[in-house]
Amino acid sequence: MSDVPPGRKPRNRPSMIDVARVAGVAPITVSRVANGQDTVQEATRQRVLAAMAQVGYQPNTAARALATGRFGTLGVVTFTMASYGNSRTIAATVAAAEKQGYSVTLLTARSVSGGEVADAVERLHKQAVDGIIVIVEARLIEGGALSLPPGLPIVVADSGGASQYCVVDSDQAGGARQATEHLLGLGHRTVWHIAGPGTSFSATAREEAWRDTLRSAGVQPPRVLVGDWTNHSGYLHGRELARDPDVTAIFAANDQMALGAMRALHEAGRSIPGDVSVVGFDDMEDSDSFWPPLTTVHQSFDEVGRLCVEGLLHEIRHDTGQLRTRIVPTSLVVRQSTAPPG
Template identity: 40%
Template sequence: MESTQPVSMQDVARAAGVSPQTVSRVANGSDAVRPGTRRKVEEAMERLGYRPNYAARALKHGRFNDIGVVMFNMTSFGNSHIVDSIAAAADENDYAVTLQQIGTGPERTLEAAINHMKQLPVDGVIVVMEEKLSDFDTFRPPKELPVVILSEDPSNSCPTIDADQYGCSTAVVDYLLSKGHKTVYHIAGPSTSRAAISRVLGWRDSLTQLGLRVPQTYIGDWEADSGYQAGLSLARDPECTAIYAANDQMAYGAMLGLQSAGKRVPQDVSIVGVDDLLVGIVPRLTLTTMRMRFNDIGHEAFNMVKTMCEGGTVPVGVKTVVPCELIERSSVRDIS
């Protein structure tokens, strides 16, 4: 019967003809091993199926070299790109990533999520917070576990980073008004989303400050079908010449809804989305959009938590804001 006992350093040392101390140096990446000896040890590790004891390594070095990532949703476009960039940054720095999806009901709190992460071999945690949790304002991270929050609202106790959701909206409104449109209609994301709320606020404030009419807001759910229904409704409004949709899926759905109702984009109605997520998905893409720099957000969040894990400090009480980028295609017409 095949043994199920884990392979030890002593087993590798015997197979390679070296001391356990030499095996330990190789396992921990020490430079104090001759190249030929290192190759012998690594070949023995691979042949025997040796796996390093990360708990023992953490006791020796004070770190697991693992970052926990807590998320509400792991499948959305933005979140998947943020996780991908965190994982890429971790790999570049010889860290691993442990993922956790936040719970529901009474356990849907920052404290519960971080308490769960405390039981795992992680050095720090990044929380991707799409919704504002009930204990956000009162949460205090444990001294032994650094926490970075991706949030629209700055935390008083943790470093915070996010895209400039408010500024994204003001930039879109300014852009459409510069093309001669008298006002801008908005298809918003769900009211539970902090990003959607900030985008609505930026859109409304921009129009109000200029003394322009603020049209009725259409509430979507981030999906293309909700944008399609909004497009059908807006096609019946003769004053609607410009639409700002809170993400590209709803924007593309709105384009199809407008076209189904006999409207042309951009000849009759101009439209701008957010995210730049349809590249490679929609052929001959014409949608003008605001690109969210998710890769920059993930990399910077990792750098912030790594700095704290390794004894450095990162300011709290202020939010690091990553600006958006206008990607012009052909869904906007200049009517001035």
């Protein structure tokens, strides 16, 4: 018995020929785009993808996998989506993958350990992905605590010391150096630092750059106050710093901890920036709505995501790893939370 209602003709699925007709290209070009080949110019590929969407064409992923050995899916492994940096990097990676015609399967490791990450990668590998992006903030790779399957295309985001993988990261040290130099340049005698957790590569890189910048200026670094990326930890450390009248400048390792420190300073009657200048890191969307608007280090998460996908697709399509680090520049965004010391 036919499933088509009486009086209605069966609807044929759109074909590559239909897409080619709308896009004004040859069917072989549509086939190359559908199979994820990189031999098609970007403008043409975008025109073909737009035509696919217009006619409702869906590539036969099973047939493509049999023909090419590729599945059109990238895997992403991360520890948590709660932190601002991770969530932005994941969102940028998914957007970049979709732009290239790939879907994304996301898994979250249950804990910050090399074994948990390796297990998540192995589970993704069994789910038929073409390659995997590991967003690993913790310092697992440089200590040899993370072992990933050989032969699987892998790109690592936000982790240092991974010479055996293609790595993409923001210029953590450069951003921290700009923040510290900015405060010293305003005339502050020293800069206090609220650092991220010691297990984080980015937090360690920012802390080391802050310390090196002070020493290069002939300033002995004060003790570090270690937070956990949350505004609550920034608030607790801010309360301590607010009690010291000699504290005139604070560099927090992310905007959320900077926000917590600013609240503590306000509650203690310390004006910002009249009494204390504050700088953050990330340039999250709401940082210009803090009171006062926050001076912070801008990270281009969109570029990090794009380069992660670009590097992974290069490995997938050419069967060779680039084995190099891609560093995305950071920049200081000066707003009203910093000024010369009162």
